[in-house]
Amino acid sequence: MKMVDDDLYAKLGASSKKEAVHDAIKTIDKGLYPGAFCKIVSDISNRGEYCSIFHSDGAGTKSSLAYMYYKETGDPSVFEGVVKDAIVMNIDDVLCVGVTDNVFISNNLGRNSRYISGQIISIIIKEYERYCKELTEMGMNLLLCGGETADVGDLVRTLIIDASVFATIPKKDIIDASKIKSTDVIVGLASDGKSTYEKEYNSGIGCNGLTLARHGTLSHDYYKKYPEAFDPKLEEKYAFFGTHFLQDPIKDINLTVGQALLSPTRTYAPIISEVLKEIRSEIHGIIHNTGGGQLKSLNFGTGIKYVKNDLFKIPSVFNLIKESSGTSWKEMYSVFNMGHRMELFCDESIAKEIIEIANKYSVNSKIVGYCESSNSRKNLLAIESEYGKFEYS
Amino acid sequence: MKMVDDDLYAKLGASSKKEAVHDAIKTIDKGLYPGAFCKIVSDISNRGEYCSIFHSDGAGTKSSLAYMYYKETGDPSVFEGVVKDAIVMNIDDVLCVGVTDNVFISNNLGRNSRYISGQIISIIIKEYERYCKELTEMGMNLLLCGGETADVGDLVRTLIIDASVFATIPKKDIIDASKIKSTDVIVGLASDGKSTYEKEYNSGIGCNGLTLARHGTLSHDYYKKYPEAFDPKLEEKYAFFGTHFLQDPIKDINLTVGQALLSPTRTYAPIISEVLKEIRSEIHGIIHNTGGGQLKSLNFGTGIKYVKNDLFKIPSVFNLIKESSGTSWKEMYSVFNMGHRMELFCDESIAKEIIEIANKYSVNSKIVGYCESSNSRKNLLAIESEYGKFEYS
Numbered sequence: 001m002k003m004v005d006d007d008l009y010a011k012l013g014a015s016s017k018k019e020a021v022h023d024a025i026k027t028i029d030k031g032l033y034p035g036a037f038c039k040i041v042s043d044i045s046n047r048g049e050y051c052s053i054f055h056s057d058g059a060g061t062k063s064s065l066a067y068m069y070y071k072e073t074g075d076p077s078v079f080e081g082v083v084k085d086a087i088v089m090n091i092d093d094v095l096c097v098g099v100t101d102n103v104f105i106s107n108n109l110g111r112n113s114r115y116i117s118g119q120i121i122s123i124i125i126k127e128y129e130r131y132c133k134e135l136t137e138m139g140m141n142l143l144l145c146g147g148e149t150a151d152v153g154d155l156v157r158t159l160i161i162d163a164s165v166f167a168t169i170p171k172k173d174i175i176d177a178s179k180i181k182s183t184d185v186i187v188g189l190a191s192d193g194k195s196t197y198e199k200e201y202n203s204g205i206g207c208n209g210l211t212l213a214r215h216g217t218l219s220h221d222y223y224k225k226y227p228e229a230f231d232p233k234l235e236e237k238y239a240f241f242g243t244h245f246l247q248d249p250i251k252d253i254n255l256t257v258g259q260a261l262l263s264p265t266r267t268y269a270p271i272i273s274e275v276l277k278e279i280r281s282e283i284h285g286i287i288h289n290t291g292g293g294q295l296k297s298l299n300f301g302t303g304i305k306y307v308k309n310d311l312f313k314i315p316s317v318f319n320l321i322k323e324s325s326g327t328s329w330k331e332m333y334s335v336f337n338m339g340h341r342m343e344l345f346c347d348e349s350i351a352k353e354i355i356e357i358a359n360k361y362s363v364n365s366k367i368v369g370y371c372e373s374s375n376s377r378k379n380l381l382a383i384e385s386e387y388g389k390f391e392y393s
Numbered sequence: 394m395k396m397v398d399d400d401l402y403a404k405l406g407a408s409s410k411k412e413a414v415h416d417a418i419k420t421i422d423k424g425l426y427p428g429a430f431c432k433i434v435s436d437i438s439n440r441g442e443y444c445s446i447f448h449s450d451g452a453g454t455k456s457s458l459a460y461m462y463y464k465e466t467g468d469p470s471v472f473e474g475v476v477k478d479a480i481v482m483n484i485d486d487v488l489c490v491g492v493t494d495n496v497f498i499s500n501n502l503g504r505n506s507r508y509i510s511g512q513i514i515s516i517i518i519k520e521y522e523r524y525c526k527e528l529t530e531m532g533m534n535l536l537l538c539g540g541e542t543a544d545v546g547d548l549v550r551t552l553i554i555d556a557s558v559f560a561t562i563p564k565k566d567i568i569d570a571s572k573i574k575s576t577d578v579i580v581g582l583a584s585d586g587k588s589t590y591e592k593e594y595n596s597g598i599g600c601n602g603l604t605l606a607r608h609g610t611l612s613h614d615y616y617k618k619y620p621e622a623f624d625p626k627l628e629e630k631y632a633f634f635g636t637h638f639l640q641d642p643i644k645d646i647n648l649t650v651g652q653a654l655l656s657p658t659r660t661y662a663p664i665i666s667e668v669l670k671e672i673r674s675e676i677h678g679i680i681h682n683t684g685g686g687q688l689k690s691l692n693f694g695t696g697i698k699y700v701k702n703d704l705f706k707i708p709s710v711f712n713l714i715k716e717s718s719g720t721s722w723k724e725m726y727s728v729f730n731m732g733h734r735m736e737l738f739c740d741e742s743i744a745k746e747i748i749e750i751a752n753k754y755s756v757n758s759k760i761v762g763y764c765e766s767s768n769s770r771k772n773l774l775a776i777e778s779e780y781g782k783f784e785y786s
Contacts, residue, residue: 013506013546020511021542024518028537039539044497044561045438054499054538054559061547104437106447108501108555113406114626118413125417144421145447146432148555149414153406153624154454154604155553160545162501164557166447168437211547231546232625233507 008327009335011238013231014211018291032171035178035300037096037287043168051171053094057290058108058162059085062210062262064229067115067158068222069258072246076120082161083127084264085207089290090165091140092267092342096286098175099167100273103140105132107147108162115228116159121149124161138197140269157228175276177285180301180345182373184284186308187354188340189268190364192315197270197361203255203263204315208290209335213261213317216325217242242324253316260317266363268342274357275344285345289337295392297343298379301371308369309384312339329387340368401720402728404631406624407604411684425564428571428693430489430680436561444564446487450683451501451555452478455603455655457622460508460551461615462651465639469513475554476520477657478600482683483558484533485660485735489679491568492560493666496533498525500540501555508621509552514542517554531590533662550621568669570678573694573738575766577677579701580747581733582661583757585708590663590754596648596656597708601683602728606654606710609718610635635717646709653710659756661735667750668737678738682730688785690736691772694764701762702777705732722780733761 009015031039032051043050059082066082069075091103107128111121125147132142147163192204205213215230215238222229222240230239246258253260275283289296297306318339322332332338344354351367358365374380381392402408424432425444436443452475459475462468484496500521504514518540525535540556585597598606608623608631615622615633623632639651646653668676682689690699711732715725725731737747744760751758767773774785 014544015506018542018544020506020514021518023511024515024542028518028522031539041497041536041538043438044495044559045436045440045443047438050438052497052538054497054557056499056501056539056541056557058501058503058541058543060543061545064547102437104434104445104447104559106449106557108449108451108557110451110503110553110555112624113408113413114624118416121413122417125414125421129421143434145434145445146424146449148449148451149411149417150451150453151407151411151604152454152553153627154457154607154622155550157548157550157624160503160548160553162503162541162555164447164449164499164501166437166497166559211544214547228626229547231505231507231550233621234546 008325008331009212012211012215013234033174033176036174036176037300038093040097040174049171050168051174052168053097053099054166055090055094056162056164057089057093058160059207060210061214062207063159063161065210065214065261068226068229069246069262076123078262079120079124080127081262081264083124084131086161086163087131088265088267089207090163091269092288094165094167095269095272096175096288098173098276099169100269100276101141102167104143104145104166106145106164109147109149110152110156110160111149112153112156112158113151114153135269138270139273173280175283175286177287177300178302180285180304180371182304182371184345184371185348185351185367186369187344187346187351187365188312188368189271189342189358190312191266191337191339191341193364195266195361195363198266201253201255202266203253203260203317204339205261205263205317206337206341207265208293212325212327212335213321215240216327217244217257217261217321219243219245244324250316250320271358271361271363275354279350279353282346282350283344287343289341289343292334293336294333294338294383295381298381298392301379303374303377305372305374305380306369307372307382311368311385312364314339330390333383333390401718401724402605405604405608406627426567426569429567429569430693431486433490433567442564443561444567445561446490446492447559448483448487449555449557450482450486451553452600453603454607455600456552456554458603458607458654461619461622462639462655469516471655472513472517473520474655474657476517477524479554479556480524481658481660482600483556484662485681487558487560488662488665489568489681491566491669492562493662493669494534495560497536497538497559499538499557502540502542503545503549503553504542505546505549505551506544507546528662531663532666566673568676568679570680570693571695573678573697573764575697575764577738577764578741578744578760579762580737580739580744580758581705581761582664582735582751583705584659584730584732584734586755586757588659588754588756591659594646594648595659596646596653596710597732598654598656598710599730599734600658601686605718605720605728606714608633609720610637610650610654610714612636612638637717643709643713664751664754664756668747672743672746675743676737676739680736682734682736685727686729687726687731687776688774691774691785694772696767696770698765698767698773699762700765700775704761704778705757707732723783726776726783
């Protein structure tokens with residue numbers, strides 16, 4: 001059943017803009033660099049020339065989908081991917097303020113022991129350790145410091161996987177997105193494909209919009225089968241209203257629907273690391289297109305109109321979600337990354353160097369748009385795509 | 394309906410011993426002090442004489458109870474208490490390794506936006522900030538660094554409130570519970586009463602065992618009324634099988650049942666701070682009786698038999714839970730703190746000084762037991778109470 005609706009994501013109980021949260025934190029201290037992508041605070045070791053970043057994020061409802069996939073296939077290793085999601089959602093956020101090394105991490109798991117066995121918890125904790133080692137070998141130096149696993153079946157339907165990261169870096173190395181200039185270009189790093197540091201093809205989905213991706217793509221047959229995988233108060237017409245089964249193949253990418261929706265979030269750590277090593281001072285801002293999808297940059301910079309007029313070809317997984325769910329193109333851009341999860345803001349003359357570095361890692365990169373003055377304090381965004389021109393503010 | 398059952402807590406889907414988790418982390422690196430109360434890692438600022446602690450914990454299912462109380466009374470400020478729980482569960486854990494100052498904190502909230510409004514999120518985030526300031530004024534210097542609020546109604550029935558803390562301290566100041574001696578006494582710090590730094594009488598419940606406390610104390614009338622407050626797969630006979638209503642008064646403590654069960658976890662920060670300032674080198678170990686209740690120390694020290702033969706008078710809230718739920722005394726001690734949430738291990742000659750410091754803050758304190766050799770590598774515990782002698786290992 002296709003929905004014709006301009007605010008599907010909100011109807012599913014999620015929010016791409018998180019208005020309530022932004023409102024709640026309005027009066028909270030914004031830290032040392034109020035316009036930076038993450039909150040930055042004073043150095044924990046009291047060194048004046050350093051600062052610290054303490055950041056939390058998680059895999060959101062992707063774990064609920066992993067649970068369904070596990071039940072369908074019997075393969076508990078699917079939860080390893082969600083661990084990568086929880087870790088990358090954190091480290092790619094802190095990459096945006098310039099942190100590329102020496103990150104400490106802790107995890108926070110909440111499970112319903114009725115559905116999530118000790119074996120699955122063991123797989124999850126081991127993958128935390130293994131993937132931290134893999135990222136360390138890639139140069140990020142990630143140290144797993146511990147965590148908490150709570151049996152909270154009265155709160156959690158299946159499983160929630162969150163993580164927190166802590167880092168300290170010299171103040172001079174901070175990338176402060178408030179410095180995005182109205183003369184900058186926007187260099188995008190593709191979210192899909194197979195980078196040199198990935199073992200499998202990445203669908204590009206990342207770890208946002210999964211509530212819409214799950215319900216909008218998957219068949220209503222799952223409604224009765226997995227009541228534990230969604231809110232029972234969700235109107236039945238919005239629960240798994242898509243046209244696909246988890247094991248349906250997707251023609252052009254050699255993944256099933258389940259694999260594509262669960263494809264682990266790609267980290268851009270090796271690329272951002274090298275970019276900052278080479279040309280840190282030339283990078284005015286880095287934005288991770290997470291909650292809010294392509295609209296994320298609206299929250300950063302002052303008086304900028306972001307014009308994205310040459311986006312990447314939309315990865316198949318987003319076409320699949322769009323077609324199955326009937327979500328409008330305008331909303332799709334506001335929920336999903338639609339092709340690039342990371343964007344860098346710099347002078348046009350710098351773009352080539354970034355693109356060359358990304359290409360070395362087999363990650364597609366190009367200038368996807370540019371900035372101009374919005375002629376007010378307010379930021380604006382225009383997306384000019386083959387599906388139309390969409391304006392956001 | 395009273396249960397006659399030796400493993401009620403497990404039947405409710407919770408676990409006081411967390412066997413699955415302990416099993417899962419068996420092969421994970423234990424950090425610099427493998428026998429310490431929290432995992433301790435190398436200093437994030439690479440100072441050889443320092444080390445770091447990155448710790449995560451949360452309010453568990455207490456938020457589900459706060460939700461019911463809020464629905465019954467219309468008062469959203471009840472969520473402030475649960476914020477205190479999430480914070481204190483973290484800071485009182487790190488107190489146990491000697492951290493008494495300069496703690497950075499981040500929060501991780503997951504909500505079902507159907508039940509938890511933006512107003513409630515705002516109350517929660519503001520209380521995080523306010524209570525951090527209060528603890529800072531008390532000398533702990535707690536810095537709120539940010540956090541994440543996720544709309545995850547397909548995962549979370551109502552609300553989950555977790556937090557993480559980060560601290561660095563000199564290695565010489567670490568309290569390492571592996572140093573608990575078979576000649577030590579156990580000094581307990583009471584969990585109930587009204588300390589000089591609390592505005593209200595504390596029932597002593599802390600933030601563990603709430604799954605049993607909720608279901609075992611509250612009336613089955615809530616079963617139909619709040620299906621969002623528990624796992625629908627919980628056998629009906631175990632769901633709210635107690636005899637009380639939230640607003641029933643408890644005679645001897647001037648709190649309602651709801652207020653007693655929701656009484657915010659007391660921090661022992663001012664007391665532990667002063668104890669460590671005065672006699673740090675004399676303290677062999679500090680144990681926070683959280684998950685596992687009075688059995689917690691079994692996980693620390695080597696070859697110790699813990700004998701607790703002079704426990705505090707059991708706070709009314711635990712008698713209430715015991716009587717209403719029919720939980721055995723043996724299990725009660727393994728789920729709840731039963732009167733003291735913090736215990737210090739030291740030579741008998743030192744106890745007086747700790748007790749005097751605690752008394753200054755109007756927190757009851759006394760020698761609740763002693764250690765002896767278990768005559769093997771294994772730890773043992775004997776609780777000698779007016780309700781019988783119970784042995785654990």
